[in-house]
Amino acid sequence: MIANLVQLAAEGGHAEEQNPLLPPGPELLVGTIAFAIVFFVFWKKLLPNINKVLDERRKAIEGGIEEADAMKVEAQSVLEQYKAQLAEARHEAARLRQEAQEQGAQLIAEMRAEGQRQREEIVAAGHAQIEADRKAAASSLRQDVGKLATDLAGKLVGESLEDHARQSRVIDRFLDDLEEKAEATR
Amino acid sequence: MSADMTQLAFEWDCRILSDNGCGFPAPGLHSFLFKPIATVGGFEFNKVMLLALITTLLVVTFFYAAFGKAKVVPGKLQMIGEAGYDFVRRGIVYETLGKKEGEKYVPLAVSLFFFIWIMNIWSVIPLAQFPVSSVIAFPAVLAAIVWIVWVSLTFKRHGFVGFFKNITGYDKSLGAVLPLVMVIEFFSNLLVRPFTHAVRLFANMFAGHLMLVMFTVASWYLLNSYMIPAAGISFIMTMAMIVFELFVQAVQAYVFVLLTCTYIQGALAEHH
Numbered sequence: 001m002i003a004n005l006v007q008l009a010a011e012g013g014h015a016e017e018q019n020p021l022l023p024p025g026p027e028l029l030v031g032t033i034a035f036a037i038v039f040f041v042f043w044k045k046l047l048p049n050i051n052k053v054l055d056e057r058r059k060a061i062e063g064g065i066e067e068a069d070a071m072k073v074e075a076q077s078v079l080e081q082y083k084a085q086l087a088e089a090r091h092e093a094a095r096l097r098q099e100a101q102e103q104g105a106q107l108i109a110e111m112r113a114e115g116q117r118q119r120e121e122i123v124a125a126g127h128a129q130i131e132a133d134r135k136a137a138a139s140s141l142r143q144d145v146g147k148l149a150t151d152l153a154g155k156l157v158g159e160s161l162e163d164h165a166r167q168s169r170v171i172d173r174f175l176d177d178l179e180e181k182a183e184a185t186r
Numbered sequence: 187m188s189a190d191m192t193q194l195a196f197e198w199d200c201r202i203l204s205d206n207g208c209g210f211p212a213p214g215l216h217s218f219l220f221k222p223i224a225t226v227g228g229f230e231f232n233k234v235m236l237l238a239l240i241t242t243l244l245v246v247t248f249f250y251a252a253f254g255k256a257k258v259v260p261g262k263l264q265m266i267g268e269a270g271y272d273f274v275r276r277g278i279v280y281e282t283l284g285k286k287e288g289e290k291y292v293p294l295a296v297s298l299f300f301f302i303w304i305m306n307i308w309s310v311i312p313l314a315q316f317p318v319s320s321v322i323a324f325p326a327v328l329a330a331i332v333w334i335v336w337v338s339l340t341f342k343r344h345g346f347v348g349f350f351k352n353i354t355g356y357d358k359s360l361g362a363v364l365p366l367v368m369v370i371e372f373f374s375n376l377l378v379r380p381f382t383h384a385v386r387l388f389a390n391m392f393a394g395h396l397m398l399v400m401f402t403v404a405s406w407y408l409l410n411s412y413m414i415p416a417a418g419i420s421f422i423m424t425m426a427m428i429v430f431e432l433f434v435q436a437v438q439a440y441v442f443v444l445l446t447c448t449y450i451q452g453a454l455a456e457h458h
Contacts, residue, residue, distance in 0.1 A: 020215060020322060020392065021385070027323030030235040034242040035328060038301045041246050043293035046253040050264075050271060053256035060258060 146171045201410040210407055213399035218320060218392070237318045241304045249300070274299045274443065282447040287454055291447065294335065298328060299443045302387065306435035309395055310428050317435070320391035322384065325442075329384035332446045337376075339453040352453070383445055390438045394431045401427055 149171055200208040222230035252267025260268060274296045279288040302319060309317035319325050341349045350356070353375045354368040401424040408417035 020218060021388075023323035023326045024321075026229060026231075027235060027238075027321055028327055030238050031324040031327035034238040035297070035301055035331070037242045038245050039293065039297040042249070042297040046249050047271075047293050047296065050253040050256050050268065053253075053258055053260075054268075057258045 142175075145175065149174055200407065202408055202413050203410050211403055213396050213403060217396065217399055234316065234318055234321050234324075237308050237314055237316065238305065238324060241301060241308070241318060244304055245297075245300045270300065271296060278440070278443050278447055282444070282451050283454070288447070291450055294332075295443050295447060298332075298446060299439050302328065302442055303436060303439035306391055306439060307432075309391065309398065309431055309435060315398075317391040317395050319387050319438075320395045322388045325384040325387040328387075328442070329380045332383065332449060333380040336449045336453050339450060343453060379449070383442070383449075386445075387438050387442050390434055394427075394434055398424065398427050398431060 150167060153170065153174075200211055202210075220232040220234055222232045223236060224231045248263075249267055252263045253271075256264055275292050278299070279292050279295045282288070283291060305318035305324060307317075308314040309320075340352050344352050350372075353372060355371040355375075356368065357364070360367055401420050405417050405420040405424055408414070408420055410417075
């Protein structure tokens with residue numbers, strides 16, 4: 001091995017005066033080919049491939065974000081709609097309650113008035129009936145008392161008091177006397 | 187692909203304080219030479235070329251697995267691939283060129299980044315243990331491709347006169363020093379820049395590999411009698427260098443692509 005080394009050292013180190021900055025031809029060729037392969041595979045196949053995928057991903061992400069935004073907007077609008085509906089419903093309920101209250105109050109007032117009216121009617125009818133009865137009773141009583149008194153006086157006086165005027169006067173006088181007596185005794 | 191395929195001066199018997207009188211087998215330029223594995227019609231195929239081709243295979247296979255049947259809802263592999271892709275696309279290309287102008291150069295930047303990164307990572311992979319980009323040919327090829335893209339783009343954008351104005355930093359307000367500036371800028375942009383672009387990557391990987399080899403070899407070489415603690419320190423340094431190299435490998439890949447984008451941006455920019 002030492003012999004080998006010495007020989008190589010002689011070849012490399014002295015005989016040719018190796019210069020590390022002078023590129024050897026075969027290496028240049030191999031280097032060019034090696035890099036060219038890498039470059040063309042990247043340029044023609046792999047990078048277009050991955051760029052396409054990266055683009056798709058970017059679009060997918062952007063699409064996702066847009067979709068989420070749209071959904072957010074929609075949710076917002078639906079929420080507002082619901083809120084509006086709820087407010088409307090509340091308002092309606094309040095209005096109905098108010099109306100019912102008013103109607104109830106009105107009904108009560110009406111019924112009260114009706115009751116009052118009926119009561120008054122009944123009372124008035126009662127009064128009228130009583131008056132009529134009293135009048136009827138008074139007139140019938142007067143007739144009966146007149147007839148009785150006439151009969152009595154006829155029997156007592158013995159003469160028929162045919163003359164109506166006279167008869168009335170006598171009877172009235174008699175009744176007045178009776179009333180006066182009643183007043184006096186009371 | 188064992189140790190004897192490299193010219194790594196590695197002798198199992200060679201230890202410090204031993205009697206066989208051998209010195210420290212320091213790594214050097216010979217550490218970057220390889221005997222051919224196979225020779226096909228005069229073409230000598232060596233380990234570095236093999237690693238370069240495996241790099242291609244790895245990058246293509248991984249990203250084919252990740253992006254070949256890409257889905258909107260990604261699997262684990264696709265997620266990792268996307269993270270890497272996004273890092274280069276957003277972190278480098280969009281940052282320098284903007285989304286609109288930059289989109290066209292994303293394939294170049296992405297393939298450059300992963301190709302270089304994996305080439306660099308071979309440095310710490312057992313059995314391979316050699317950064318492909320520490321052989322100048324590989325960074326040179328990549329820098330040349332970027333240079334061609336940059337020059338043709340500048341021509342396309344600015345026309346023949348505009349091209350020269352663009353690369354010479356033509357600015358009338360400079361007055362008398364303008365010719366001087368133009369000469370300096372011309373050489374700086376057109377000749378020095380691609381060179382530094384390649385050498386920056388090459389030299390970082392080259393130096394990193396030397397350091398790793400040195401500490402690795404020293405760990406073995408020092409492993410004798412009272413020097414054993416020194417061997418321990420050397421071994422710890424090896425581990426530390428591996429971690430540091432992992433960092434440098436990623437940074438150099440990043441820097442290479444970042445510079446590529448900056449050059450392209452210069453070509454696209456309106457001359458002032």
